[in-house]
Amino acid sequence: xxxxxxxxxxxxxxxxxxxxxxxxxxxxxxxxxxxxxxxxxxxxxxxxxxxxxxxxxxxxxxxxxxxxxxxxxxxxxxxxxxxxxxxxxxxxxxxxxxxxxxxxxxxxxxxxxxxxxxxxxxxxxxxxxxxxxxxxxxxxxxxxx
Numbered sequence: 252x253x254x255x256x257x258x259x260x261x262x263x264x265x266x267x268x269x270x271x272x273x274x275x276x277x278x279x280x281x282x283x284x285x286x287x288x289x290x291x292x293x294x295x296x297x298x299x300x301x302x303x304x305x306x307x308x309x310x311x312x313x314x315x316x317x318x319x320x321x322x323x324x325x326x327x328x329x330x331x332x333x334x335x336x337x338x339x340x341x342x343x344x345x346x347x348x349x350x351x352x353x354x355x356x357x358x359x360x361x362x363x364x365x366x367x368x369x370x371x372x373x374x375x376x377x378x379x380x381x382x383x384x385x386x387x388x389x390x391x392x393x394x395x396x
Contacts, residue, residue, distance in 0.1 A: 256371040259389060260340045261306045263369055267338060268292055268302060279326055279335075280305065283319035314345040316379065320352055327359045334363045342372025343379050356382050 264280060271278040272295035282288040282305070290305045292298045316339070326332045348356070360366065360382070368379065368386040380386050 256342055259371055263340050268295055281319045281322050283316055284314055287318045287322055316345055317352060324355050324359060327364055336365045338367045340369045343370055343375030344372050345376055347376055348378040
């Protein structure tokens with residue numbers, strides 16, 4: 252994602268971090284393009300400078316969500332996040348999920364994990380959206396695409 256899509260996605264991450272703080276929940280952010288970068292926000296007041304630094308990085312490049320899903324699945328299995336919500340923010344213009352990854356995602360969904368998508372694109376890969384409990388599609392003005 253670039254320009255307006257990236258700016259809106261970063262704004263959404265900040266809003267979600269504020270929401271998790273207000274509801275006394277942890278927030279684990281996984282930035283993905285060709286590889287991943289992660290940030291655990293335990294206390295937004297103290298971790299805010301790290302979040303600002305994280306959000307100042309450029310997020311565009313080739314998109315491969317598989318490493319991000321692998322990281323999320325690992326967290327859901329091993330770090331007390333079993334009933335967490337996974338919110339994916341992307342243009343979803345990427346290769347399909349794949350059968351093995353789909354099977355793993357469906358496995359954690361059966362254990363009270365919900366998946367949500369915030370879509371900032373006009374040609375999303377529907378495999379990803381089909382696993383989500385709810386999706387929101389954000390319309391981007393043609394001049395900002």
